[in-house]
Amino acid sequence: MAAPLKHLINATTVTHAGQHLRRVWPAFDHLQFEQRASHGLETRAFKARAMQLADALQATLPDNFCAACDVIENSLGPPLALDAQGEPVALVAGPRGEGLTGWVVWSLGEYVARRGMNHVPRALACLHALTQRLTAEFAIRPFLQQHPEASIAVLHHWVNDPSAHVRRLVSEGSRPRLPWGLRLQALVADPAPTLPLLRALQDDPSAYVRRSVANHLNDIAKDHPDLVAEWIREHRREASAERSALLRHASRGLIKQGHAPALEAWGFGRGLQGEASLSLSTDHVTVGEDVGLHVTLRSTAQQLQPLVVDYAVHHVRANGSTSPKVFKGWQLTLAPQETRTLDKRHSLRPVTTRPLYPGRHRVDLRINGQTCASADFELLP
Structure with missing residues (x-):
């Protein structure tokens, strides 16, 4: 140390x-x-x-x-x-x-x-x-x-x-x-x-x-x-x-x-033309573990789409309310009619700047600033 x-x-x-x-x-x-x-x-x-x-x-x-x-x-x-x-x-x-x-x-x-x-x-x-x-x-x-x-x-x-x-x-x-x-x-x-x-x-x-x-x-x-x-x-x-x-x-x-x-200004002004889905690797996660995010994007456009794909975790606070924190995901260009899958592990290990409390946590998938899909999990102590 x-x-x-x-x-x-x-x-x-x-x-x-x-x-x-x-x-x-x-x-x-x-x-x-x-x-x-x-x-x-x-x-x-x-x-x-x-x-x-x-x-x-x-x-x-x-x-x-x-x-x-x-x-x-x-x-x-x-x-x-x-x-x-x-x-x-x-x-x-x-x-x-x-x-x-x-x-x-x-x-x-x-x-x-x-x-x-x-x-x-x-x-x-x-x-x-x-x-x-x-x-x-x-x-x-x-x-x-x-x-x-x-x-x-x-x-x-x-x-x-x-x-x-x-x-x-x-x-x-x-x-x-x-x-x-x-x-x-x-x-x-x-x-x-x-x-x-x-x-x-x-x-x-x-x-x-x-x-x-x-x-x-x-x-x-x-x-x-x-x-x-x-x-x-x-x-x-x-x-x-x-x-x-x-x-x-x-x-x-x-x-x-x-x-x-x-x-x-960066060329990400338009929302996704197509469909997006988000699924999680589990419904229940213990503090200290991590959860997998699986994203599927399907383009219905006839042109390239520059995308910033981030996600927000709505953390449960000490008083039971929730507060979202945005995490970086992916930056990509989706081809016309393309289907793309993306995977990421999200850590739920506590840090000094973000204490973790048990409860139901929602995850929002944000594409070019717009929420396109959501999923949730239960965080266990």
């Missing part, structure tokens, strides 16, 4: 940080830093560990913020390496003796966010350096919230930065609903300020950057689905394979929801 994520920030992280900060600033009180940063560290969760290190940095770095940024930047190791596709090779680049990289950068970025609100240009310059050693996607968000115009202006310059890490920060740091990050309510309400940034980055040579743009668009789709559907319609024209992949990833949530304009 893999070690818990929280152990990525540990006593060695603290010692390593103290050594390099003292290396570049001999007056650094590394003993006080290590005492504050390591006190009760093993009892804390992952984010709490990062915040505790940031507390220790606040207590021990220079009072002058610009001087503190100099210390931080001089303590850093080389930027994380990227492969030929622009993907990070590893979270921590090079031996520890070269300087600070990896998860301690989360704490360094948090320090900059806490102390830098009255020094926006200097703070963002420091985040420019930090993001190349892990990420500054969490640290930049308070600046976007409190100083939106100044921060967005800097992001416009960064879309042409030679570092893929920095270009990714433009998109990832400004995502409206970044997981673990401060929600940017102004951008949730109106994503217009970031759209020119995404337009400039959607053909970036780095897959690392393009994946962030896709996730950013998927965030926007949660609040402005029609906007993203129109984006897909506009930007699919003469799109490269890389851009097409980005747009598919960006619209994954809309496709699963059966959002009609998004389906139409």
